[in-house]
Amino acid sequence: MIAKNRKWRGLHWPSFFLMVALCAAGIMVIYSATHTSEAADLKNAAVQQAAWVGLGLVCFFALTFLDYHRWVAQGWFWFGGGLCLLLLVLVFGREVNGAKSWIRMGPVGFQPAEVMKLAFLAGASALLVARREKIEKFSTVLSLGGFALIPVLLILKQPDLGSAAVFMPMCFGLLLAGGTRLRYLLVPAGLGLVFVLAIYVYVGYLGKELPFLKTYQNNRIRTFFDPNLDPLGAGWTIRQSIIAIGSGGFSGKGYLRGDQNLYGFLPKNIAYNDFIFSVLGEELGFLGGAALILAEAGLLLSIAWIGSRASDLEGRLLAGGILGMLFTHFFINVGMTIKVVPITGIPLPFVSYGGTFLAVCMAAMGLMQSVWMQRRLG
8 A cells, every 4th residue: 555655746737638628628619509599508508518617627636636545445335326326316317308317406417327437437446456366367257247237227227328338348448457368358348249230230220129229219220320211300410410520621610600500400409418529520620520539539548558657456447447438438429420330328528518427527537647646656
């Protein structure tokens, strides 16, 4: 354990500035996506996002100066608390867009599924630390998979397929960082890929419906293969997203000048969160989109670098889990706007509107700063 009289080193400034820059870019694009809306909740979205950034910075610095060993040691407590929130939302939750995924406390609402990602990271890290002597074995893969299945099933009950899909990549990152043999990871990863492909064939090509998915979710898979199946319904959003990004060209139409966004072809209720990349791509073009992708990639590489410099297993596990979470959000969010993956309600880290996920992301980066500041100290 690190000595009590240790001297912590400074922040990892590149990741801090990238995080702040992405948050600032998010506020700007959210304003562009909502400033013409007549709905009060949309019109004030940029101000609300700025307030969440402020709260996120509080979470960031709180965890930066917290000994991450203590946080992992309390992992079972955080995991249990997260499960309680998931159970509460099924009973008392507020339904939004067909999913009962919100708990409202007065004027403030939050999503327990997002909080659970951080709680799961704590619990999973505690589990793997307890199994450090067996972490290379396949039994550890099975143990962590079963552990993750508990929150996944509860989140699917809401249903929130996007949030549920993040837990398995988090497990992969945790196990890879912990030192589990690669061949034991490739087997479940391959089976998962086959399962996903089977769903796409069953729903997309054969036209069947999966009972554990809502009708609109089945339709999203079908229109991923052919948006013309329902051009004015399920296929509308992806068609408008591709038009928006494509029409942006190399340098874009200019800030606040995106036609697809301004005239509502890209639906207002999703342009500022799940499809924020489409708004940015239309207004700032290839240059703006590439800059954002490079910034997100730079942040992911910073997390990988911090993990590689961690002084112990706990630090490496946290880096692996956070990397898995943020990469999955980044890949799926950008991918669905350009028709690489089916539409899934999943936000772009630090950029999309959404206070709970933003605070969770910033708290996760605070944990990375804690790992960095305590690197190579014995």
